[in-house]
Amino acid sequence: MYKLLEHIIHEQQLEEFNAKQLAGSLALAGTLALAQPNVAGAMNLNPFQCSDVVKQDININKLLSAIKNVESTNGKNTKTRYEPKVERHLRNKFNTLKPAVQEAIKRFGFKRMATSYGPYQILASTAFDIGFQGDPEGLAEEDTNTFFCKKLLGTFIKNHRTHTLEDVISAYNAGLGRIGKNPDYVKKVMNYYNHK
Secondary structure (H helix, E strand, O other): OHHHHHHHHHHHHHHHHHHHHHHHHHHHHHHHOOOOOOHHHHHOOOOOOOOHHHHOOOOHHHHHHHHHHHHHOOOOOOOOEEOHHHHHHHHHOHHHOOHHHHHHHHHHOHHHHOEEEOOOOEEHHHHHHOOOOOOHHHHHOHHHHHHHHHHHHHHHHOOOOOOOHHHHHHHHHHOHHHOOOOHHHHHHHHHHHHOO
């Protein structure tokens, strides 16, 4: 009898936990989809794969504004930036890159794929990795740039390696494998985020 009762209580707690996780994920999806209705669908949010960062109250619009301030002085300096270290990385890891990125490199060359564009300074190689299909220079267009910035942030928010807003910001700048390696960048973005 007690075992049955324990089992019933455990099942109820599990259902409550899953409902809270689902509610948090749906709230996040709704927030990310505000300006772009298909962003949440494109990210394929799965409530059971989201990290604990979902539990935080991340204001995606404040985060976008903070990143834009740091990356391009709030959109005033959107010139493209070639990143030689990224080109070296792409050359060294070419055979392990996703097919879409490999094809884009063959089509546009390493240098264009190692260049960042627009107000959020999205790397072309990163954009192709998450679904971009146009010419790299098309990333300079603000709506396109914003869409892929939101999509990229969404992938970092739901990743199991990010646990805080600072982790998400660090991954945005340096990649998931280098979280914590760029404290100055994180501090700058957090200053804008906290004062908006």
